[in-house]
Amino acid sequence: MDEFDLIQRFFAMQPLRRPDVSLGIGDDAAVLRVPDGQELVASVDSLVAGVHFIETMDAEAVGHRALAVNLSDLAAMGAEPAWALLALSLPAADEGWLAGFARGFFALAGRYSVALVGGNTVRGPLSITVTVHGFVPRGMAITRAGARPGDHIYVTGESGAAAAGLRCWQEQGMRDPDDVLLRRFLRPEPRVPAGLALRGIASAAIDVSDGFTADLGHILVASGAGANVSLESLPLAAAAVERFGRETALRMALSSGDDYELCFTVPPQRLALFETRRRTLDCAATHIGEINATRKLRCVRQDGSDWAESAAGYKHF
Amino acid sequence: MDEFDLIQRFFAMQPLRRPDVSLGIGDDAAVLRVPDGQELVASVDSLVAGVHFIETMDAEAVGHRALAVNLSDLAAMGAEPAWALLALSLPAADEGWLAGFARGFFALAGRYSVALVGGNTVRGPLSITVTVHGFVPRGMAITRAGARPGDHIYVTGESGAAAAGLRCWQEQGMRDPDDVLLRRFLRPEPRVPAGLALRGIASAAIDVSDGFTADLGHILVASGAGANVSLESLPLAAAAVERFGRETALRMALSSGDDYELCFTVPPQRLALFETRRRTLDCAATHIGEINATRKLRCVRQDGSDWAESAAGYKHF
Numbered sequence: 136m137d138e139f140d141l142i143q144r145f146f147a148m149q150p151l152r153r154p155d156v157s158l159g160i161g162d163d164a165a166v167l168r169v170p171d172g173q174e175l176v177a178s179v180d181s182l183v184a185g186v187h188f189i190e191t192m193d194a195e196a197v198g199h200r201a202l203a204v205n206l207s208d209l210a211a212m213g214a215e216p217a218w219a220l221l222a223l224s225l226p227a228a229d230e231g232w233l234a235g236f237a238r239g240f241f242a243l244a245g246r247y248s249v250a251l252v253g254g255n256t257v258r259g260p261l262s263i264t265v266t267v268h269g270f271v272p273r274g275m276a277i278t279r280a281g282a283r284p285g286d287h288i289y290v291t292g293e294s295g296a297a298a299a300g301l302r303c304w305q306e307q308g309m310r311d312p313d314d315v316l317l318r319r320f321l322r323p324e325p326r327v328p329a330g331l332a333l334r335g336i337a338s339a340a341i342d343v344s345d346g347f348t349a350d351l352g353h354i355l356v357a358s359g360a361g362a363n364v365s366l367e368s369l370p371l372a373a374a375a376v377e378r379f380g381r382e383t384a385l386r387m388a389l390s391s392g393d394d395y396e397l398c399f400t401v402p403p404q405r406l407a408l409f410e411t412r413r414r415t416l417d418c419a420a421t422h423i424g425e426i427n428a429t430r431k432l433r434c435v436r437q438d439g440s441d442w443a444e445s446a447a448g449y450k451h452f
Numbered sequence: 453m454d455e456f457d458l459i460q461r462f463f464a465m466q467p468l469r470r471p472d473v474s475l476g477i478g479d480d481a482a483v484l485r486v487p488d489g490q491e492l493v494a495s496v497d498s499l500v501a502g503v504h505f506i507e508t509m510d511a512e513a514v515g516h517r518a519l520a521v522n523l524s525d526l527a528a529m530g531a532e533p534a535w536a537l538l539a540l541s542l543p544a545a546d547e548g549w550l551a552g553f554a555r556g557f558f559a560l561a562g563r564y565s566v567a568l569v570g571g572n573t574v575r576g577p578l579s580i581t582v583t584v585h586g587f588v589p590r591g592m593a594i595t596r597a598g599a600r601p602g603d604h605i606y607v608t609g610e611s612g613a614a615a616a617g618l619r620c621w622q623e624q625g626m627r628d629p630d631d632v633l634l635r636r637f638l639r640p641e642p643r644v645p646a647g648l649a650l651r652g653i654a655s656a657a658i659d660v661s662d663g664f665t666a667d668l669g670h671i672l673v674a675s676g677a678g679a680n681v682s683l684e685s686l687p688l689a690a691a692a693v694e695r696f697g698r699e700t701a702l703r704m705a706l707s708s709g710d711d712y713e714l715c716f717t718v719p720p721q722r723l724a725l726f727e728t729r730r731r732t733l734d735c736a737a738t739h740i741g742e743i744n745a746t747r748k749l750r751c752v753r754q755d756g757s758d759w760a761e762s763a764a765g766y767k768h769f
Contacts, residue, residue: 157491158595162674163528163658164495164586166593169486174474177569178481179537179583183576211480220496222539222581252494259500260577264539266496269481276483278475341480357479 145237146221146254153250155217165252167218173270176214180205184261189304193312194232196321197263198239203323204344205267206247207395210330211342213277214269219244220253222264236263247327275334277399279357282339286400286426288362291326291418294347295384296372298391303378315374323395328417333399336409340399346390348442351398352432361429367437368423389434389442400426462554463538463571470567472534482569484535490587493531497522501578506621510629511549513638514580515556520640521661522584523564524712527647528659530594531586533564539583541576553580564644592651594716596674599656603717603743605679608643608735611664612701613689615708620695632691640712645734650716653726657716663707665759668715669749678746684754685740706751706759717743 147160158166169175182201184190202219209216221240225232244251249267300320303309309317326342333340339358343350347369355362366385375384388394399420401409413420434442464477475483486492499518501507519536526533538557542549561568566584617637620626626634643659650657656675660667664686672679683702692701705711716737718726730737751759 157591158593162595162597163525164493164531164584166529166588167492167494168590169492171488175484175486175492176481177484177535177537177583177585179539179570179572179581181539181541181572181574181576181581183541183574186574186576208480212483214481218494220494220583222496222498224498224500224579253496255496255498255581257498257500257503259498259503259579262541262576262579264496264498264572264581266494266537266539266583267481268494271483273485274474276475278479280479 145233146251149241149244149251151245151248151250153217153248156250156252159250159252160254167252170270172273174273174276176209176212176269176271176276177266178205178208179264179266180208181262181264190261192321194235195239196312198236199243199322201263201265202240202243202249203325204395205265206325206327207323207342207344209267209269210326211277211340211397212271213275213330213334213340214271215331216247216249216267216269216327218252218268219249220266221251222255224257224259224262226258226261277333277337277340279339279341279354282354282358282360282400282426283402284360284426284428286338286402287406287422288364288398288400288424288426289420289422290347290370290398291329291396291416291420293370293372294343294394294396295375295388297323297393298387299372299375299379299384301393316372320393323393325395326397326418328415329397332412332415336401336405336412337399338402340397343392343394343396343398345392347398348389348432348434354398354400355430355432359430361427361431362424362433363427364424364432364434366434366442368421370419370421462550463568466558466561466568468562468565468567470534470565473567473569476567476569477571484569487587489590491590491593493526493529493586493588493593494583495522495525496581496583497525498579498581507578509638511552512556513629515553516560516639518580518582519557519560519566520642521712522582523642523644524640524659524661526584526586527643528594528657528714529588530592530647530651530657531588532648533566533584533586533644535569535585536561536566537570537583538568539572539581541574541579543575543578594650594654594657596656596658596671599671599675599677599717599743600719601677601743601745603655603719604723604739605681605715605717605741605743606737606739607660607664607687607715608646608713608733608737610687610689611660611711611713612692612705614640614710615704616689616692616696616701618710633689633695637710640710642712643714643735645732646714649729649732653718653722653729654716655719657714660709660711660713660715662709664715665706665749665751671715671717672747672749676747678744678748679741679750680744681741681749681751683751683759685738687736687738
């Protein structure tokens with residue numbers, strides 16, 4: 136089985152057809168049409184075996200996760216997903232693994248109408264690089280740089296679940312893919328509907344991939360601002376608190392990554408509009424603090440003391 | 453030094469600014485504008501150390517090559533290069549290697565006005581995945597599927613040089629980066645001007661990355677056609693013939709990859725127009741045969757005998 140067979144058997148068979156794909160997989164490049172009035176939003180992310188996932192993890196979950204972490208970047212920009220390109224490096228042409236990977240990838244792609252339009256398969260250490268493309272009306276992309284003093288800070292869903300799930304795998308031998316915490320690590324849900332609902336409302340947004348303090352920190356640096364966050368308000372995953380205690384769950388949420396929730400800011404004058412759109416977010420959004428002009432991130436406990444640990448988050452090197 | 457420092461230090465510093473980049477590196481995704489009336493052409497390719505290049509090769513050449521093989525795909529579609537995203541997997545944050553890689557990458561990017569708009573750096577085995585984007589006027593992309601019986605077959609430049617250069621490295625200890633053959637492996641020249649000149653002329657095109665017979669074979673399969681090729685006409689690299697003999701040089705050209713020349717077909721009624729545009733190709737183009745209806749590829753020697761070896765080309769698995 137050579138590269139061409141592999142790609143064709145598993146990746147040229149997806150049922151989804153989009154009218155904006157003039158030419159999909161199988162030529163030197165894809166030919167695509169961006170709708171009039173829309174900007175193209177593009178991002179790339181890699182998952183390396185042994186670094187971002189564990190080689191023995193279910194291939195279907197790896198397929199889901201490889202696309203999910205990329206769709207999460209589109210969500211953070213307020214973009215509507217459209218197309219993906221997939222570069223796979225595989226130690227061997229393992230049909231079973233590929234079939235599982237394709238199942239997980241295409242199940243998620245189908246839910247958000249993402250067409251796989253290009254692929255490249257090489258022999259090498261197991262890693263997956265996905266490039267995703269989406270659309271946003273011109274000038275409507277939500278960046279990290281728009282937060283201003285007085286803006287309210289929100290986070291979607293629950294925090295700390297993915298880090299807790301990974302720890303359950305690593306330290307407790309948990310292998311049940313439907314476990315409430317492990318599932319959040321294996322199959323993170325990109326907040327695509329929330330990103331779309333936040334167009335014209337959020338002044339800044341980011342997806343929480345490196346840990347809450349690191350990612351909110353990116354908004355603060357890009358916006359030239361500071362923030363005050365109430366740790367009591369942070370919506371910790373109940374199962375993480377139950378299994379590891381509140382203090383550990385809080386540390387996981389603040390300094391471990393992989394939740395892929397959105398952290399975003401809303402200016403005071405748009406709060407009323409935000410409330411009317413809440414139900415279209417398709418998930419909870421919790422108010423956790425305010426942007427200020429200090430250029431510092433202060434995380435305050437219930438008793439008024441500061442969270443003293445380093446706000447480093449996940450270090451890639 | 454963490455991911456953010458790495459990316460910022462080497463990749464956010466490129467001098468090139470394009471007006472169609474609304475938001476470049478540094479946010480969750482890039483925001484880009486495709487000009488009115490143009491289609492987006494997108495492709496992804498990976499280079500893995502030990503498979504597609506040798507770890508001890510000059511980082512500057514690796515940077516050039518990682519972008520060149522991708523621009524070659526755009527050239528084969530007749531697309532004008534515009535943007536690139538770079539996913540790097542590195543075993544360590546080696547500043548010297550990164551500086552060299554960035555030098556090679558940006559030197560080539562600058563020549564074709566390609567803006568690096570997104571990046572992702574992870575710790576892992578050395579590999580590079582580049583996604584490139586270009587433009588083509590709507591409906592003008594050159595695919596693999598348009599060759600028809602009677603069309604003339606051409607190949608740009610010279611064949612076999614890259615495979616000969618790699619063999620010089622591997623078997624003869626050649627390390628001179630300016631050696632006429634080694635250079636063709638280390639720094640292939642994407643045929644971007646040729647691809648642009650062939651818009652409205654070529655009925656089909658492909659870049660020769662897997663070996664001439666394999667790649668022409670892709671055109672034949674996609675077009676449902678066959679071909680007759682005169683091996684005597686194939687423009688072998690003179691230095692390859694000189695060092696390895698004509699028979700070996702011919703085998704390298706036919707069944708080894710990495711030349712990144714364009715193989716394309718021209719219908720008889722466009723031959724006159726093609727001749728008037730020859731000088732804009734920016735390289736030689738040699739007539740080597742004709743498309744026919746046989747659905748077979750026949751490569752004929754000077755004495756009338758068939759080239760008997762397998763037309764497999766480079767197998768990725």
